Amino acid sequence: MTEVRVPTLGESVSEATVATWFKKPGDAVAADEMLCELETDKVTVEVPAPAAGVLAEIVAAEGETVGVNALLATINEAGAAAPAPQPKSEGAAAPQPAAQQSKEVKMTDVMVPALGESVSEATVSTWFKKVGDTVAQDEMLCELETDKVSVEVPSPVAGVLTEIVAPEGATVAASAKLAVVAEGAAGAVAAPAAAAPAAAPAPAAAPAGKDVEDAPAAKKAMAEAGLTPSQVTGTGRDGRIMKEDVAAAAAKAAAAPAVSIAPAPASAPRAPVSSDDAAREERVKMTRLRATIARRLKDAQNTAAMLTTYNEVDMSAIMALRNEYKDAFEKKHGVRMGFMSFFTKACCHALKEVPEVNAEIDGGDVVYKHYVHMGVAAGTPTGLVVPVIRDADQMSFADIEKAISEKGKRARDGKLTMAEMQGGTFTISNGGVYGSLMSSPILNPPQSGILGMHKIQDRPVVVNGQIVIRPMMYLALSYDHRIVDGKGAVTFLVRVKEALEDPRRLLLDL
Structure with a gap:
């Protein structure tokens, strides 16, 4: 002894x-x-x-x-x-077998999943579980927001959520640690007392934020390191935070990118408001998606030499063609014939003649794209997203309509992946669905052109010397004047107008 x-x-x-x-x-x-x-x-x-x-x-x-x-x-x-065994008092429980006593709950880290090419960080938007909750394998723990999509994070194992490392609103790097799950702890916690009805179930590992007094030296170390108990994983009994736990957390924070709240884009100082007005206001934190949209649009204005040119198109021919064939088209292809396929085809046709509108600047080089990955801007409840239809120049009208319909639904449901929104070479934005009569779209960097569609409205126009009423739409092409000259921009818009006013030109490649 x-x-x-x-x-x-x-x-x-x-x-x-x-x-x-x-x-x-x-x-x-x-x-x-x-x-x-x-x-x-x-x-x-x-x-x-x-x-x-x-x-x-x-x-x-x-x-x-x-x-x-x-x-x-x-x-x-x-x-x-x-x-x-020598129990200290009557009724003391006999020692458990060593195999049972040394059994430990395995702690499994929940990490940020792959976010997609060139995406380095995300914001934690919602936690569906809280510390201490039992979780099943593959059950959704939280949702992350990236620049364009929402990413659901499932639990890698079944157990108990013991710690949340990144709270809601925190910005996390790719592959960063989000939480910790005590693997198998769910079974220990939820195990029926029938196995030992007279004994109280052993408590599971206490979650972070529990009502357990941390070691005094750990408190002092946390104060010196500027850490809070929620940022430190306790390894002591019942999750008690020890001095070495603080040292480990401080070292980890120094080695990894710090978790921080996503900054809102810079704006002018807010004017003072009265207390009465303030009481009737609601302040909501800007979502990561909205902040990213704001930043990217402002960057486009600051970086590109952006200019917009306008024209108008008579939609009579397309509307007549659509009315004549829409039923047969839907019956054969299983999708409705809309206007977007005509605009996509017209833009692909024009981009062949004016390739600089389908190019981008890379350092000191201009990269010309001999393909068209068409971005189609779509409004969703959480903000604007731009899914990409790849090789749109090689697709039929039906294929384009199917792709737009499918991606539009996925955008509204928040199911788009980063891969589906990357690599676009040109963008079409349809503000007309919201009633916009005229606007100047902002470029989607690094693209050099974006076409703005608008509301179709009956207007008086002169045709063959006669004033007639025609369904007219204003078109707006915003372009990067650094690589697209005015002649090229106007030529592009005229070719789009010609193809839309006489769709036969698309068939004859004129």
Whole structure:
């Protein structure tokens, strides 16, 4: 039998408090393995095992005050015959088998999933679970917002959510840690008492933010490191935060990008408001998607030499063609014939003649695209998104309509992936669905052109010397004047107008 005693605590220090026991009676211990931690007025003292063996008895429990050289515990050294259990009082439970006593709950980290090419961070928008909740494998834990899409994060294992590292509103880097799940803890917590009806179920590992007093040295270390208890994972009994936990959290924070709240785009200072007006206002934090839209649009204005040219198109021919064939088209292809396929085809046709509108600037080079990945802007409840129809120049009218319908539905449901919104070479934005008669669209960098569609409105126009009423639409082409000259922009818009007013030109490639 080997005794474990309080070591020398330092000059003028005569007593300490037992802060945490890392082992319990019956646990196997190795020589020099930490058994417990003592707290003095100024320092934390770790007590190692003087010999290998089995912890037989804890004499000084957590919270007790002990003097120098006081007996803390006893160890049955390795190889010694294990003594028969000697309960301290009647009714004391017999020691559990070592296999059961040493069984530990495995902690599994929940990480940010792959966000897509060139996407380096996201914002935690919603947590569906809270600390202490039981979760099933693949059950949704939280939702992240990136620049354009929402990403759901499932639980990698079944268990109990023990810690949330990144709260709602926090910006996290790709592959950053979001939370911790105690794997298998759900079964331990939810296990029916029928297995041992007379005994209370053992508590699961306490979640972060629990009502457990942390070690005094840990509190001091957290204050010095500028950390809060929610940012530190406690490894002590019942989730108690220890000094080394704080050191580990501080080192991790220094090595990884700090979790921070996504900054809102810069704006002019707000004018003062009266208290009466303030009481009738509602302040809502800008979502990451809205902040990103604001930043990208402002960047486009600051970076590109943006200019807009306008024209108008008579929609009579397209409307007549659509009215004549829409039923047959839908019956054969299973999708309605809209206007977007005509505009997409017309733009692809015009881009072949004016390739600089389908190009981008890369450093000191101009990259010309010999393909058309058409971005089609779509409004959703959370903001504007631009799904991309790849190789639109090689698609039929029916294929384009199907692609627009499918991606539009996925956009409204928030199911678009980052891959579906990357790589666009030109964009069409239809403000006419909201009743817009005229507007100047802003470029979608690094693209050099965007076409704005508007409301179809009956207007008097002169045709062959006669004033007639025709369904007219204003078109607006915004372009980057750094690589697109006025001649090219006007030519592009005229070719789009010609193709829409006489769709036969698309068939004849005129």
